[in-house]
Amino acid sequence: MAGLENIPDQMLACQVVEFKKPYKIHHVPTPKDLQPHDLLIKTAVASLCHTDNMVREGIFQPKLPSTASHEGAGTVAAMGSAVTDFHIGDRVMAGLYLHACGVCGDCKADLPQYCQTSEGAIGVNTQGCFADYVRIDARTAAKLPDAVTFGTAAPLACAGCTIFRAIKQAGVKEGEWLGLVGAGGGLGHLGIQFAKALGVRVVGVDARDEGLELARKTGADVVVDARKGKEAVVAAAQEATGGEGVHATVNISEASSAAATSCAITRRHGLMIQIAQPDQVSVPFFELVFRNIKIHSSLVSSPTEAREMLQVVAEHGVRVTKNPVNGLLEIPNLLELAASGKMSGKGIVIVDPAQIELEKQIGATV
Template identity: 30%
Template sequence: MSQTTTINRAAIYADPGTPKIEVLELPIPEPGPGEVLVRLLYSGVCHTDYAFCTNGFPHLPVPTQKGQIGGHEGIGEVIAQGTGVKTPQVGSKVGIKFAADACLACSNCLEGGETSCAEAKISGYYTPGTFQQYCISTARYLSPIPDGLDLAAAAPLMCGGVTVYTALVRSHVRNGDWVLVSGAGGGLGHLAIQYAKALGARVLAIDHGSKKQFCQSLGADEFLDFTMFQEDKDLSNAVLQITSGGARIGLMCSSSPRTYANALSWLGFRGHLVCLGVPEVEGSLTPSIGEMINNEITISAIKAGNRREVQECLQIAASGAVKTHYELRKLDDLGDI
């Protein structure tokens, strides 16, 4: 669409609580002080977008509002600057993340926990997101896109990619570690395999058998088809055998309650379980404190990374070590997606 147009096509959540989407023609917003206007080129679609649309996260403080523009994995070009903005410059390629802004001064922000800032603005949840052609963004919080990186491929990295990369880095992955990836053939999982390999780990991928060849093509060292195990203990025994006693890191890219119920049995001594997928029902993960103490197990969770982690994640992808598998679709197809 020409930059001289006055129309901004945007997909809104038409009836929160349901997946109903409407595409409207709205005015193009004007950037205020400290803001820029981004002409969006691509946006990824995340399961969290679906959860926002359907009010599928019961832990959120307020429900999604009708007319909300969703999306939080956007790549675009800066086309206008508000007062006081020097960078990014007009013409810069930038990324919009799960967190659209943060105060950068509170204790959470100072520890790198910008996505948990009390003043954070979340893209697509009470802040207009990336399911539109033109988006206002706080200039200081945009992420520059490295030269040579496929812009369409970069979009899912703004959430899915940085989330799995951050999970690996914060769980202190080491060269040669076994990293178990559940849901390995999915959006998060296929990126987790590649980032784990880029960081020197060995990968055990778990998914449906139809994903085996795909996961192996991404670099997975071993693959287990969970449908081939009638008993959960048999799958756990297979994991322990392959990894010589258990994985060092378990990335829960699947939201399956069954996966969470068995995840700790897949870890070895001082294993680290990282919760990423959000089960629809709480109570799936019920660890034995005694077993955790005996094996010195760590459980953590990641919602997304901070600005520094995004840049590291993008640089690895720009080097060619990580390639997003994606399909291009039109904005009008969002409801079906």
Template identity: 45%
Template sequence: MATSTETPPSLPPTMRAVQIIAFNHPHEIRSIPTPQPRDLQPHDLLLRIAVPGLCHSDLEYLAGTFPIRLPVTASHEGTGTVLATGTAITHFRPGDRVLAGMTFNRCGECEVCRGPENYRHYCPRRGSMMSVERDGAFQEFLVVDGREATRLPARMSFATAAPLACAGATSWRAVLQCGLRPGEWIGIVGSGGGLGHLAIQMAQKAKGLKVVGIDARPEGLALSRESGADLVLDARIGTAALIEEVRKATGGAGGVHASITVSDHPTAAETACAITRNHGRMIQVAVVEMVSIPLTELIFKDLRVSGSFMASQGEIEEMLHAVVEHDIRVENNIFHGLEEVPKAVEMLKKGEYRGKACFVVDENAIGVVPGNGYV
């Protein structure tokens, strides 16, 4: 399949990739074939990866919690520079700096694809997602769906953008799904993690909401405060005490207007519902095997419980500009080189860093890390 690039770049036949080759086995750095411009489908983009990110759910893939094909290149948080485009791509050119979308090859015809834009990434006929059956971003070159990619704002660095591909996008959509007005209260359970610290800032800075942050780890409580939550509570004080503190902060109105669960603790959803007032909403984001909520919360408080998954391309574009406009900061740990991935994975397992981790693959890309005018 020819590309729209008049002179396609000459790429090496093989490239480095960090792959899962067996469940519960350390990631391996391997040499795999390089995708070539001549093989692009009409809606494809070929990227030179600049900075990919490590997500907590990468641990679930490694453990075999989700069905994936093996071997597969890990990471679904990818940023890079366009090298070549498929023949149907008109809105990107070689040299553009982009955030890769996780979804690939939506059908564009089903009810979901025809529905509201912010539902389209739920297309039941879409192709496999990045790092599931398609290789992910822990490699030097990557093919992504140009219809799901988003151009980075001029002032945003690749290192800031990479964690936004999943953690940021997921947090942003959850805040939007709450449907709150400025001045209303939102609760975030798991507020001091990679998603939570972004959700605090998005809710407060971009949407004008008041934020209750709940965490149970000293470092999570500290990051919640640093991220600007109006009230930070330690989940270890118990549900009754949490409810009382939240009621006092919200004027005795019975709790926050809506809550988001980004913690995978077995009681996190129950806690989120407990601090939410009657007729409020709880948005479940954390990926867990089972969500447990007392029936009394649902019936006697008339709560609305919704799930939220990633974000649509339109929501991601809106989020990227909000991050720049409202100075939303990513607590980032920057590593250099794909060789650092196995070490960072072990650090993540042990909780040895706060926030997110990303890896500089293309040191020569423009705006790789924050600084020099890039956020």
């Protein structure tokens, strides 16, 4: 293993120590038990995701204490004996999944996110990125293009990877229409930009003033307020698309009516991709049977898709609308903003300002 001799024994981390209780921000041992394919990343930026709240509430139940956040980016500080594609000092976006088996059908198909024997996702099933250092798997990590900043890369590790894969799965061609329900959120505003980069036209639906404004700002061709009701949303989508409806829709919203709305704005024989995670996904039979709407689900990108996504970000200047706080000790303030419903885009934590300053020297501006 290379690099461990320079790593401190203790680090600051923000952890779930008891479900349904506030985080504890304290010093813990630095993870130095690297397996052959591991990277130890010195965290530059970590990001807040809805799933973090699901862990804190005990919907996901890792062994406690568990360091939060599965969205992170930083610099390789040490690496395991089998790592060949990375070097100490490389700037990387953390891959979510740790120690997939490599031999099951999903792993062989470059879908380690579905491997049933992996250790799961960092920050969800294992220790995460709200810490000075995080242990990740080199096989799911991605080097950052020089243009892409840590502040952009961290939210992309889950939010970006999730919406990018969903849009790929939707299969909408250049010039066709994609619906995004929940278009003005952390995933949605990225989805608009990815779709536009691919030459796709977008109907964005949201139910918050902040979300509607962000959807407009990031380039949705049509923006519809879901608070006007399903019939008005469908009418707006059909007006934009010559009465047909969009070719496919991605549902990002957990609202109880969101899946039904997503299907309703989709044209007959079209496809709805469900990535939101409510307790139940409810769609009237009329949409499925009489309009032949197909429903697929999608998780996060494969490692190959994640690397492709970063190239799209670099080439097209995809921007993450960010709400930054400085340092792990400021996480409670970020949580307060998120709980207010007033957050526009993604909440991020600048863990190591020194790395932010260094990346400016290579021209990282996206």
